Structures are given as structure tokens and as C-alpha cells.
């Protein structure tokens with residue numbers, strides 16, 4: 001029986017997030033012949049995001065646009081999603097495993113009386129049966145899960161599933177769905193951003209991360225310089241955040257963000273299990289630590305034993321020669 005798969009395309013400040021294309025990529029991996037992939041975009045100013053999505057296909061893009069959707073608010077966004085669920089009647093709904101996706105997915109699963117598989121890092125299509133891989137025990141083990149009954153709700157971890165590619169000659173229709181404007185229990189008056197980084201940490205392809213070994217807020221400067229040169233983002237261990245060297249928004253780990261960049265450069269980070277929970281799935285891990293026995297070297301693909309204040313500027317200098325010519 002054919003399925004309708006609804007992809008929640010996440011936006012930020014009116015722009016499509018990379019994870020939206022990865023979520024669409026996940027839908028393509030799941031979809032079989034005759035299945036319909038549809039996309040939902042909700043927000044207060046979504047014209048640019050919808051235009052950016054169009055070349056990637058999907059049978060229908062449902063749009064819900066309203067001022068109440070300017071800032072994320074679960075009551076408002078659930079009202080928007082439920083309005084679309086009523087029209088699309090999907091068998092599966094897919095989200096990115098982001099702060100917003102993690103918040104909405106269980107609400108949608110409860111609303112649809114659906115099963116949920118979260119934090120999916122790989123999907124196989126086994127003769128029509130979707131098999132979802134997700135990490136357990138902070139990445140020490142993986143499980144493969146399948147749905148026995150529908151409907152389904154799935155969240156996919158950013159930077160793991162290949163993003164959907166644009167489709168030639170696609171004919172996607174756009175359907176505006178009226179926002180039911182629920183009476184909100186709370187509204188956001190203002191958002192004060194603590195990080196000014198241009199690249200979203202959870203989506204960055206390269207992360208340069210600092211730990212307590214960085215020793216001060218000033219000590220993060222060489223890391224910021226390297227990250228900027230490489231087009232990456234700066235992250236941190238909880239040790240560095242607790243010491244007040246940087247904001248908790250940068251914390252990676254069990255109680256921070258989970259990142260899976262192509263390259264993770266850990267500078268002055270010991271490699272505690274709680275930190276590894278947030279970065280051990282990175283494709284290539286480079287550790288810089290002056291202690292050759294530091295546990296981070298056990299997960300690192302490349303290790304440099306030395307003082308980060310010597311090594312990081314040297315790396316920046318050498319990368320600059322190659323990248324800026």
C-alpha cells in the first residue's frame with residue numbers, strides 16, 4: 001500500500017536549514033514506488049525558504065504562514081502542523097533531530113497515535129522495509145529498528161543522512177494551509193542571541209572545540225581564528241563552559257549539543273565519556289592534547305601531543321597557505 005510521507009522542513013530566520021534537505025533525503029530513502037513525499041514549511045516569512053525548496057521536489061509543499069510563527073512556540077507550531085496533518089493525512093512524518101524537531105516529534109506522535117524512532121543516523125530500505133539505525137549508550141552501541149505498525153514519526157540526526165539533491169523538471173505544487181491561530185499560553189517577546197557564530201554548530205561540517213586546556217575566554221581566540229578560516233564553528237566541553245571561558249550554547253556532549261561534523265578538532269579536551277557522547281560519531285576526529293594518555297586519543301583518528309597554543313596557530317598558518325592563495 002502506498003504511503004504519504006510528510007517532511008517537516010525546518011527554517012531559521014526565514015531561511016531553509018540544511019537539515020531540512022537531509023530530512024527530505026531521509027524521506028527519499030524510505031519512499032517506495034507510488035509513495036508520495038510532501039513537505040511542510042511553517043513560519044512568519046517563508047517565501048525564500050519555499051523557493052529554495054522547490055527544486056528539490058516533493059509532490060506538494062504545504063505552507064503555513066503567520067506572525068504567530070515568527071519565533072518557535074510549540075503551541076503555535078503544533079496548531080500549524082495539525083492543520084497540515086488534517087489535509088495531508090500522512091502515514092509518516094519526518095523531522096530533523098534538532099531542538100525544534102525533538103520538541104515537536106513526540107507531540108505529533110501523540111497527536112497521530114504514532115510510533116516514534118528518534119535520532120536516526122542511517123536508513124536502509126530493505127526490499128521496501130525501512131530499517132532505522134540509531135545510537136545507544138552515547139554512541140557505544142547502535143540498534144536497528146523497524147516500525148511494525150503505522151503511522152510513524154522519525155527524527156534524523158543532522159549531518160548523517162545525505163541531503164536530497166535537486167530534481168530535474170520537477171512539478172511541485174504549493175498549497176497554503178490556513179493557520180488556525182490558537183490562543184497561545186505564552187508568547188516570545190524577544191530573543192537575545194548569545195552566540196554570534198555565522199555557522200550553526202549542530203550543522204557545521206568542521207568543528208573546532210576547546211576544553212579546560214584552553215584556560216581562558218581569551219584562549220578561545222586561536223580556535224575561533226582556525227574555525228573561521230576553515231568555514232567551521234567553535235564548540236566546547238562542559239569543562240570550558242563551567243570555567244566560564246565560553247557560553248553554554250557551545251557545549252557539546254551528553255548534556256549539550258550532539259554534533260557529527262566531517263572534521264572535529266578537539267583542543268585541550270580530555271575526552272570524558274559525557275563529551276564523547278556529543279562528538280564521537282564525527283567522521284574524522286583530530287585531538288590536540290599535551291597529555292599523551294588523554295582518553296580523547298582513543299577515539300581520535302589523528303592525535304597531536306603538544307601544547308594547543310603552539311599547535312593551533314601553526315595549523316591556522318599552514319591551512320591559510322593552502323586555502324588563501
Ligand SMILES: Cc1cc2nc3c(=O)[nH]c(=O)nc-3n(C[C@H](O)[C@H](O)[C@H](O)COP(=O)(O)OP(=O)(O)OC[C@H]3O[C@@H](n4cnc5c(N)ncnc54)[C@H](O)[C@@H]3O)c2cc1C
Pocket residue numbers: 210211212213214236237238239240251252253254255256257267268269270271272273274275278288289290291294306307308309
Ligand atoms: C551528568 C554529567 C553530564 C555531563 N555532560 C557533559 C557534556 O555534555 N559535555 C562535556 O564536555 N562534559 C560533560 N560532563 C563533564 C565531563 O565529565 C568532564 O568533566 C568534562 O568533559 C571535562 O572537560 P575538559 O575535557 O575540557 O576538561 P579536563 O578533563 O580538565 O581536561 C582538560 C584537558 O586539557 C589538556 N590540556 C591542558 N592544557 C593544555 C594545553 N596547553 N594544550 C593541550 N592540552 C592541554 C589536559 O591534558 C586535559 O586532558 C558531564 C558530567 C556529568 C557528571
